[in-house]
Amino acid sequence: MDVLYFAWVRERIGHPKDKIDTQAATVRELVEELRGREERYAAAFADLEALRVAVDQELTDFDAPLASAREVAFFPPMTGG
Amino acid sequence: MDIRVQEAPFDLGAEANIFAGRQAGMGAVVTFTGIVRDLEAGLNMMEIEHYPGMTERAITEIASEAMTRWSLGDALVIHRHGRLGPDEVIMMVATAARHRVDAFEAAQFLMDYLKSRAPFWKKEITREGGQWVAARDEDEQALDRW
Numbered sequence: 680m681d682v683l684y685f686a687w688v689r690e691r692i693g694h695p696k697d698k699i700d701t702q703a704a705t706v707r708e709l710v711e712e713l714r715g716r717e718e719r720y721a722a723a724f725a726d727l728e729a730l731r732v733a734v735d736q737e738l739t740d741f742d743a744p745l746a747s748a749r750e751v752a753f754f755p756p757m758t759g760g
Numbered sequence: 761m762d763i764r765v766q767e768a769p770f771d772l773g774a775e776a777n778i779f780a781g782r783q784a785g786m787g788a789v790v791t792f793t794g795i796v797r798d799l800e801a802g803l804n805m806m807e808i809e810h811y812p813g814m815t816e817r818a819i820t821e822i823a824s825e826a827m828t829r830w831s832l833g834d835a836l837v838i839h840r841h842g843r844l845g846p847d848e849v850i851m852m853v854a855t856a857a858r859h860r861v862d863a864f865e866a867a868q869f870l871m872d873y874l875k876s877r878a879p880f881w882k883k884e885i886t887r888e889g890g891q892w893v894a895a896r897d898e899d900e901q902a903l904d905r906w
Contacts, residue, residue, distance in 0.1 A: 686881035686892055689809075713767055736813055736817055738877065741761050752811060754881065755892065755897035757881065757895065758895050759851075759875055759876070760794050760851065760878075
């Protein structure tokens with residue numbers, strides 16, 4: 680599965696993308712797994728209130744299932760326009 | 761419906777003319793333009809990051825929703841990414857309808873949704889360094905009226 684990071688999440692982690700083999704059933708479980716990787720991941724995922732998530736390019740929430748997901752992206756609230 | 765996400769600048773007047781010119785039977789065209797605001801500290805550059813693929817998809821969904829909620833003949837969204845200087849044009853929205861209320865309301869709806877549901881992130885670069893622009897509560901609340 681591709682895990683993408685944008686804006687300050689990308690900066691905190693230090694790169695824009697990871698390829699991950701995971702058994703995580705939900706986004707929240709994936710986050711727990713990422714937090715356990717390294718300090719910079721723990722820092723990026725410290726406050727989930729400050730983050731948004733998209734699964735296969737659709738905005739969703741942290742309880743969303745990952746059953747057949749190919750791509751998960753984490754980013755701060757969007758500031759378009 | 762015409763959705764474009766691009767790094768290159770675009771000609772606002774030319775785009776507005778082409779959009780208005782290709783309509784038939786529409787009594788109203790509304791355009792909105794978003795411009796990079798200078799800061800008191802002096803903005804050197806605005807960096808706009810986006811999520812290729814999802815951006816086009818999200819804007820298309822938002823515009824399709826506008827087309828079904830209002831009686832629109834057409835809609836145009838052009839949004840830039842990359843590095844922009846102060847006072848440069850970031851984006852434009854245009855809507856065409858038989859009557860102006862539909863065109864105005866749909867343009868506002870598009871702007872409200874693009875602001876907090878299209879995956880763009882702005883970073884302001886000044887002499888002191890770079891700062892990600894924080895989303896504002898007002899922008900999230902603006903969605904409630906729709």
